[in-house]
Amino acid sequence: MSTIRPTPGLEDLRLYDSRTRRVQPFVPLAPPRVGIYSCGPTVYAPQHLGNMRSQVIPDLLRRVITAAGYEVTYVTNITDVGHLVSDADDGDDKLERAAAATGRSAAEIAEHFTEQWATDRRRLGCQEPDIVPRAASHIPEQIAMVEILQAQGHTYVVDDGVYFDVSTFPRYAEFAGLDLDEMTTSGRIEHIEAKRHPADFALWKLTPPGVVRQQEWDSPWGRGFPGWHIECSTMATKYLGERFDIHTGGVDHQRVHHTNEVAQSECVLDVHPWVGTWMHNEFLDLGGAKISKSKGDVLVVDTIVERGLDPLAFRYFTFQAHYRQQQAFSWEAMEAANTALRRLVGHAAVARAAGGMSNPAAVDPYRRRFWSALADDLKAPQALAVVWEAVRDPGLSSADTWAFLTDADRALGLGLADAVAPNADERGSDPRIDGLVAQRQAARAAKDFATSDRLRDALSAEGIEILDTPTGTTWRRSGG
Template identity: 35%
Template sequence: MNHPLALYNTLTRTKEPFEPLQPPFVGLYVCGPTVYGDAHLGHARPYITFDVMRRYLQHVGYKVRYVRNITDVGHLQNDADHGEDKIQKLAKAAQLEPMEVVEKYTHSFHQDMARLNVLPPDIEPRASGHIIEQIQMIQEILENGLAYESNGSVYFDVPAYNKEHNYGKLSGRVVEELLSNTRDNLEGQEEKRSPLDFALWKKASPSHIMRWPSPWSDGFPGWHLECSAMSRKYLGTQFDIHGGGLDLMFPHHECEIAQSQASHNKSDAARFWVHNNLITINGKKMGKSLGNFITLGQFFNGDHAELQQAYSPMTVRFFILQAHYRSTLDFSNDGLQAARKGYLKVMNGLRILDQLNYPTGAEAIDAKAEDEIKKLTAELLTPLHDDLNTAKAIASLFNLLKKINSMHTGGFKLETISQETFEQMRAQYRLLVQDVLGLKMEQTADAQELLHVVLGFYKEAKEAKDYAKVDQIRAQLKGQGIVIKDMKTGIDWAYEE
């Protein structure tokens, strides 16, 4: 399969031609959410980015297996190896079972993703359902002499690993510099041989609710381990693409590579490590730990002090896609309002294309017009070959949209291009907008409000004794399952029973 796709690989710091290990199959793993709170705009970016990547790979003919996990255990405060489990902390405060918290926020996450038209992954494994696989991987790393047990916990031995490998190859961090930065902060690190060592298994304290038996203690797996174990189970010891936000590159993804190399995998897990950049708010990373996030639900209903209005899911999706995934994206109401206008323009283009019909009769082909439309059509998907550049693809859409609007108003005569070119233009526009970018029509009007408008016309027709119009409105509403009720107190409607 020969497709000119190039992807930026964080591991090599270069843009490389993408060739899967076992064409036509592509294995894609993306780090999923830690389900202890509602998803926010920062979460939406990776899931929309890799949704488009998956859609694009499928469009060019690959068979994609997309795995995105749910972190429902072992993610401690500040992503460290000590502190309180975020899910357990919330469960205690609300007097709930931890799995009640997990179910609530997993359901909320799925709802938000569906609203954003993010397709569900092919496999969505939970960390709590793969404890056996994680224990197996720890045992391999211990066998290879690159981990050690300490008081019932097991830690990855970074200095031992670094003798033959390069801890820092993904993030560009240098072990000596990392050590000098961590020496001052050794609180809670007494069990470790080196402050850089990270937990593979943590012995549970007596008050810790979420625990499983292991050869070392009743405890729970380290945060980094779950992704290594689950990606291996469903995609193999080496696979094509590992995706996630730039904030996960260190330590999470760096530790995943170390775990994979130190286990029996002896690989970097993925050949391509692909990272989307962050969403910022007033120049700072948007995140739960910083308390400066706006949840997706708040975007959709407008209920946040930073929001001037509510923004629909497709507006949010368009806002994210109009920037290249590797560039930073700063939240602003102006940016979202511009995104809303852009999204509606694109949707109006779809509506117009649905209405346009190629005129019957003789073609009056103008070679210049024909070439221009062919060129604009060909430019729609080309930017996606170059590291999934959705920003340029949307710019290409707007260039073609000017011509589509001109066709609609009669300025551009359809007969000056061939029917084949017209159909190709229409098909490619729909393909990019709906199938690859994943944008869809949203109901902007309120059905109840529209019904009240129609009832107003019905009342006017009745008062004017225009019974033909009265019967017409009644019949059309009946066709929609709505009956009009004429009562002494006024006019109302009901669902037809």
């Protein structure tokens, strides 16, 4: 299509598709438009750093596809109803349980954690989604989809609710390479007696007689709430159409949640590859940290801030490993990422301040290598390596470096394009500190080093770093 104007290096974008299990050229269904649906948070608890990794990676994807010349519609849902504490269709709805435990309403809890999630996304440099649909706001649509499935003969009703009968969808096991026979013979305990097959899943859960839930709705089958999986099928279809280009999520969703989404959607819509490319990111390895979730000391973006680190350092940290590889979290590694990012921003600020015209002949090779790395299944680690190579290349002028970094930051989103020299603008300026720095300069000029060092130590104690350069002295706040 002549309307597509890819950034050099991005002409040949290739992505790993979990469904076909191989890297393949990215071919949009209806260029220049590209639809991306990312499984969003279940808003009953704080989103920890592992959850946020699954936000940062699709954000990179979205930026790369945008840079490839496409018009992206990015949708990510909020699960505020229907997600049970067990994928075996047993147990409570997570929101209901959280409400019961805290005394707050399910709506309040959903609102609170949705806000936290949105705020943390921004702090991690993620662009705003185009649409953020909420499951509880799409009940009629979900009921309608279940009705179609029922009319098609894919369902059965038991006391507990309406279930999808996986035996009616021959391709069911294909998506994630499941072994359905093994599931029936496994030793796991079957919670829902009436389920005909362990893989059958709830489309609509009925509220038991005598029970009143905070979140429940009338339906053709009785009062209750939607199953977890149906929301994504419904909302993705509503906002992106019957087929769309990319669906993302954590690897844990592949076998159950996404398998079920595919089953429902392909039956109702009568399409086969419902989604062009499925992308599943591997987990952040938090060690034992995530286990302490119930204690409330789970690792979240605030934890990074409390440590005096830049939230964007977590973004940088994430880009140091490939998204399909587990990444080990440690504070040592986080601090290393923080330092690296701080220096990179420093380079950007210095390059920007120097001004001048860039030389395309010098910049283009780096640009091409940078974008080519990302075009190859989002190889962010290599892209970062190219960035450092460019930054340290004496053959690039400051203007060249600035031109390159601002371009690269379209994908990285690390704040390089906003980098400013220390105390060079109103944001970092502070008359009191400027005064102290000036006093120190005066003392130095008078060879009164005792005084100048005392002032430097005092500033250092409050986190102000003095920078003496050949052209004068500036300062900056170190850490957060």
